Amino acid sequence: MTADNHFCDLTGHASSQLQTSVFYEIKDISRGETVTFLFAEDPAIILHSLNLQLRNNLRWEVSEEPGQRWRAVIHRAEDVPPVDVLDMLKRDHKRLDAMFSQVIHLTDNGQLEVAHALMRAFSDGLRKHLLVEHDMLARAIRTPPDAQGLDPSAAMVQEHNEILNQSVMIEASFEEQDASNTSVGPLLAILAGYLSKHEQREEATLFPVWTGALNKAPEQARTALFNKVMETLRD
Ligand SMILES: [Fe+2]
Ligand SMILES: [Fe+2]
Structure with missing residues (x-):
């Protein structure tokens, strides 16, 4: 794992705390950086509502793994500034x-x-x-x-x-x-x-x-x- 990719296991966290935990991990995410999370439930709702809070600045890929685990890799929507x-x-x-x-x-x-x-x-x-x-x-x-x-x-x-x-x-x-x-x-x-x-x-x-x-x-x-x-x- 490189310095630009952080990992965070949230499988032991209570459902009610998940959104806050993800928020603190990714709020200062910078260009080119990714954070990988492991969840014990489908994180779709959490990620969508968090993205609303962060003005739709995030993108992610979610994959389901054996044993009721969801892996989500989150990065910023735009890694390169617009030219015109x-x-x-x-x-x-x-x-x-x-x-x-x-x-x-x-x-x-x-x-x-x-x-x-x-x-x-x-x-x-x-x-x-x-x-x-x-x-x-x-x-x-x-x-x-x-x-x-x-x-x-x-x-x-x-x-x-x-x-x-x-x-x-x-x-x-x-x-x-x-x-x-x-x-x-x-x-x-x-x-x-x-x-x-x-x-x-x-x-x-x-x-x-x-x-x-x-x-x-x-x-x-x-x-x-x-x-x-x-x-x-x-x-
Ligand atoms: Fe248009
Ligand atoms: Fe238009």
């Missing part, structure tokens, strides 16, 4: 996708309370992401119409409205008294498909135009935008 605004947005797509898959996973498992909390965090993250794309990029950079005469920025705004509407419906369905994986699950599946198509389209049509425009902008303006986007996505 578009890189930040692409990473934010991945981060939002990962959060949303967790919402689906938890809902499938019937853990609706944690799923709902994570859905709220996802919606917050989504709103910040859309703010950057609308107010900081689309408003400043005009995009030429495509071969069919459609403006990719206008298409993006329409898709964003659809995504927001769907996420509001999902939150409402989590709030219903008889919410279950059969009532929320289908709505999640629809948004999952829509979101990933939207992100792919955006990265293929708009991001190259934005990159071209930003490359022509004065360096000072580019740096100012970089810092503003970083701050907005981080909050």
Whole structure:
């Protein structure tokens, strides 16, 4: 085992203490470092709620071992800082996708309370992401119409409205008294498909135009935008 990989056996810990124990082990985890934990129960809920507390900064791989043991290797989500605004947005797509898959996973498992909390965090993250794309990029950079005469920025705004509407419906369905994986699950599946198509389209049509425009902008303006986007996505 290298100095960058710590090991922590929590199999003797009481269930109620697990989240706190993991928190203290990983709260100062630095770039390139991993911590391996051994649990006597499935740590899925603990890790998801801890990740909420730590602003979705963690990633992990869990494997089940013989004798009711779960091994979880935890590391930071980002080990390399972003190079520019578009890189930040692409990473934010991945981060939002990962959060949303967790919402689906938890809902499938019937853990609706944690799923709902994570859905709220996802919606917050989504709103910040859309703010950057609308107010900081689309408003400043005009995009030429495509071969069919459609403006990719206008298409993006329409898709964003659809995504927001769907996420509001999902939150409402989590709030219903008889919410279950059969009532929320289908709505999640629809948004999952829509979101990933939207992100792919955006990265293929708009991001190259934005990159071209930003490359022509004065360096000072580019740096100012970089810092503003970083701050907005981080909050
Ligand atoms: Fe978007
Ligand atoms: Fe986006």
